[in-house]
Amino acid sequence: MAEATYILRTMKEDDFNEVHALWMSIHGFGIRSIDDSEENVKRFIRRNPDTSIVACMDGKIVGAILCGQDGRRGCFYHVCVHEDYRKHGIGKAMAMMAMEALKKEGINKVNLVAFTSNELGNGFWKNMGWTFRKDMNYYEFDLNPENVTVFNP
Template structure:
C-alpha cells in the first residue's frame, strides 16, 4: 500500500488539482469558480481548510486527492472532493475529510455539509459509509448571479 501525506492546498497546487478534476468521471466544474482566479480567491478566504493528498512516485510527488473546504463563519462546506480512481479504497478520502473537519473545528465551525450529485453513486455510497447523514427534510435552492459561470461535466 502506498503511503500518502495530507497537506494544506495552496494555489501552487492548482494545475495539478485541476488536471485531477478533469480525470474524474462525472465531475462537474464551473467555468469561473473553478478557474485559477476563482480557486485562488477561495483559498485566500479559507487559507487553512482545503487539502490535497500526495503520494511519492519515482521520487516525485503526485497529487491524488483534493478537497476544497471553506466556511462562512457558521457552517463549513466541502467542494470538489475527489480521489484519483487508482488510489481509491485506501483511506485517502476519509483522511482528507477528517483533516478538513479538524481545521474547521479550530475555527469554531460546528457543522459541515456537502453536495453530491444524485448520479454520483461512488460518492454517495462513500459519504453514507463514513457516517454522514443524507437529508430528506429540506430542499436545496440556488440562484445564478453570473450566467457565464457554466457547469460542465467530465464524461
C-alpha cells in the same frame, strides 16, 4: 492490497494546476466555468487558507478537497481521489483533516452537495456517517449565467 503511503497537507495556491488536472481526470466530475477558474480557486484558498486539503503520493497530488467556511458552517467542494489511488483511505483521511481544521476555526457543522447520479460518492458519504437530509430542499440562483457547469465524460 498493499498499504498506501500518502501525505496530507493544506492546499496552496500553487497547487491549482495539478488539482485542476486531477478534477479533469475524474469521470462525471462537474466543473464550473468561472467558480473553478484559477483566479477564483486561488481566491477561495486565500479566504480559507487552512481548510482545503491535498493528498500526495508517488510525487503527485492524488486527492483534493476544497473546504471553506462562512463563520457558521463549513462546506466541502470537489472532493476527489484519482481512480488509481482509491480504496486506500485517502478520501476519509482528507475529510477528517478538513473537519479538524474547521473545528479549530470554531465551526460545528459541515455541508456538502453530492449529485444524485454519483453513486460512488453518495455511498462514500453514507459510509462515513454523514446524514442524508430528506427534510430540506437545495436551491440555487445563478447570478452569472456564464458560470456554467460542465461534466467530464
